[in-house]
Amino acid sequence: MEPNPSSAYDRRTRMRSTIALVLCALLAACKSASPAQPERGKPGTEFGDLFTGRTLRVDCQHVGNAETEHFALTGLRLEGPWPGSRTQLVDTLELGKYRFEVVEPSTQRVLFARGFCSIFGEWETTGEAKRQWGSFEESQRFPEPRAPVELVWRERLDDGSWVERHRAPIDPAGRFVDRAPLDTDAEVIGLIEHGHPSTKVDLLIVADAYPFTARAKFIADARRLVDALFDTQPFRRKRADFNVRLLYRPAAEAGLSNPRKDVWRSSRYGLSFNSFDVDRYVLALRDRALREDCAQAPYDALILLCNERKYGGGGIYNLWATVTADSEAAPYLFVHEFGHSFAGLADEYYSSAIAYEELTPPGSEPWEPNVTALLDPAQLKWRDLVAEGTPLPTPWDQAAYDAADLEYQARRKALLDAQAGEEQNEALMREVKQSSGAFLRAQPYYGKTGAFEGGAYMAKGLYRPSVDCIMFTRNPTWFCKVCERAVTQTIERFAK
Numbered sequence: 001m002e003p004n005p006s007s008a009y010d011r012r013t014r015m016r017s018t019i020a021l022v023l024c025a026l027l028a029a030c031k032s033a034s035p036a037q038p039e040r041g042k043p044g045t046e047f048g049d050l051f052t053g054r055t056l057r058v059d060c061q062h063v064g065n066a067e068t069e070h071f072a073l074t075g076l077r078l079e080g081p082w083p084g085s086r087t088q089l090v091d092t093l094e095l096g097k098y099r100f101e102v103v104e105p106s107t108q109r110v111l112f113a114r115g116f117c118s119i120f121g122e123w124e125t126t127g128e129a130k131r132q133w134g135s136f137e138e139s140q141r142f143p144e145p146r147a148p149v150e151l152v153w154r155e156r157l158d159d160g161s162w163v164e165r166h167r168a169p170i171d172p173a174g175r176f177v178d179r180a181p182l183d184t185d186a187e188v189i190g191l192i193e194h195g196h197p198s199t200k201v202d203l204l205i206v207a208d209a210y211p212f213t214a215r216a217k218f219i220a221d222a223r224r225l226v227d228a229l230f231d232t233q234p235f236r237r238k239r240a241d242f243n244v245r246l247l248y249r250p251a252a253e254a255g256l257s258n259p260r261k262d263v264w265r266s267s268r269y270g271l272s273f274n275s276f277d278v279d280r281y282v283l284a285l286r287d288r289a290l291r292e293d294c295a296q297a298p299y300d301a302l303i304l305l306c307n308e309r310k311y312g313g314g315g316i317y318n319l320w321a322t323v324t325a326d327s328e329a330a331p332y333l334f335v336h337e338f339g340h341s342f343a344g345l346a347d348e349y350y351s352s353a354i355a356y357e358e359l360t361p362p363g364s365e366p367w368e369p370n371v372t373a374l375l376d377p378a379q380l381k382w383r384d385l386v387a388e389g390t391p392l393p394t395p396w397d398q399a400a401y402d403a404a405d406l407e408y409q410a411r412r413k414a415l416l417d418a419q420a421g422e423e424q425n426e427a428l429m430r431e432v433k434q435s436s437g438a439f440l441r442a443q444p445y446y447g448k449t450g451a452f453e454g455g456a457y458m459a460k461g462l463y464r465p466s467v468d469c470i471m472f473t474r475n476p477t478w479f480c481k482v483c484e485r486a487v488t489q490t491i492e493r494f495a496k
């Protein structure tokens with residue numbers, strides 16, 4: 001998801017056919033000596049019974065168009081020690097557009113599962129995907145199984161049910177697992193250490209576009225933004241549940257490619273502005289290079305920090321967040337984008353309503369924890385946080401807000417068209433922050449939890465939990481109660 005404000009995704013409602021698969025046989029075909037089996041006579045539920053303690057990564061290309069998609073496997077890679085939880089292996093949060101599972105073949109028992117979103121999952125909703133095919137690098141990491149398993153990729157349908165998109169049998173002991181030594185040429189710098197990786201959220205902040213001369217700046221930028229993160233609840237309360245490390249590999253030069261200004265930079269991880277032709281959207285397209293470097297440190301979550309002045313970033317659930325470090329709004333970007341990538345939070349804003357097509361089909365409930373279609377107010381997923389007597393939907397002066405926002409969007413577009421400098425953009429952002437902040441604070445249900453119409457790129461038909469939130473505007477430095485709870489639940493997945 002893009003930094004506020006974002007641009008158009010046109011989304012289609014469809015049910016895709018189950019896809020035949022191409023390359024899985026390659027990985028399943030070879031079998032060498034049998035790995036150790038789970039202990040006999042026991043149900044085999046202990047981590048050590050099922051897994052070796054190392055990390056296995058499966059690389060693939062996620063390919064297709066608006067109507068069809070495939071997961072084409074490209075390789076298996078043995079990484080270092082498994083940094084995730086050894087007790088919470090099957091994700092129960094039920095977030096994400098996709099779900100990845102490691103399944104025991106004989107019983108079909110799910111040994112490991114996690115929800116996720118992907119670049120392809122966003123791209124397929126763009127107009128480009130209606131005209132041509134696209135292909136994006138993607139990977140999944142999981143504890144190395146002791147015995148052969150099946151890897152399963154599922155996609156969530158509009159009605160919330162899951163459909164299997166790909167299944168690949170793999171033998172972890174087979175010849176197709178790349179066991180080459182991991183690189184050691186990136187520098188891992190400890191920032192916050194609170195305990196063993198298996199009981200903590202291991203956040204890795206990866207340098208992008210910091211040359212040799214900018215190593216100290218990278219560390220200072222990361223410290224500043226990590227401080228902003230831990231000034232925000234629930235991260236402040238849960239600080240002891242985190243380890244934070246930095247990964248530094250010098251870049252050739254500073255700055256990001258900016259195709260709209262004909263600025264081009266080499267980027268090891270394929271970062272650039274104007275992803276999906278959205279000026280401020282920054283995606284990392286070279287997943288393989290990124291994963292190989294990151295394997296030098298334990299990590300559960302990634303933030304790619306860009307040595308760049310211009311406002312921009314992105315965040316995709318269980319993938320990574322990208323943030324430009326020198327924007328005036330960098331602290332907001334850091335927290336907001338991490339809200340997407342870490343906790344699966346939706347954008348609560350819906351600006352440029354005229355540019356958006358349907359994101360959530362009428363009658364369906366979005367999976368994100370902080371937006372709802374409010375199909376049945378009695379079943380509102382954050383009902384327990386709504387105080388007695390709060391009307392649902394909850395009134396706010398949306399018409400007045402939208403009128404002011406339309407004017408802002410027009411001024412912003414004019415600056416973009418004129419290729420204005422970052423100072424002018426930031427001056428406009430400051431002005432809007434002041435006026436919209438005052439407007440929202442004056443709303444009768446400000447600070448209360450309810451269901452306020454307008455959210456997730458839809459002015460009508462979708463509702464957000466609070467008048468304001470860091471997932472809605474750049475005004476507050478806090479999450480609303482619903483977002484805060486979702487972040488807490490995610491932290492506890494790693495650190496309980």
Ligand SMILES: [Zn+2]
Pocket residue numbers: 348370465466469470471472479480481482483484
């Ligand atoms: Zn929120």
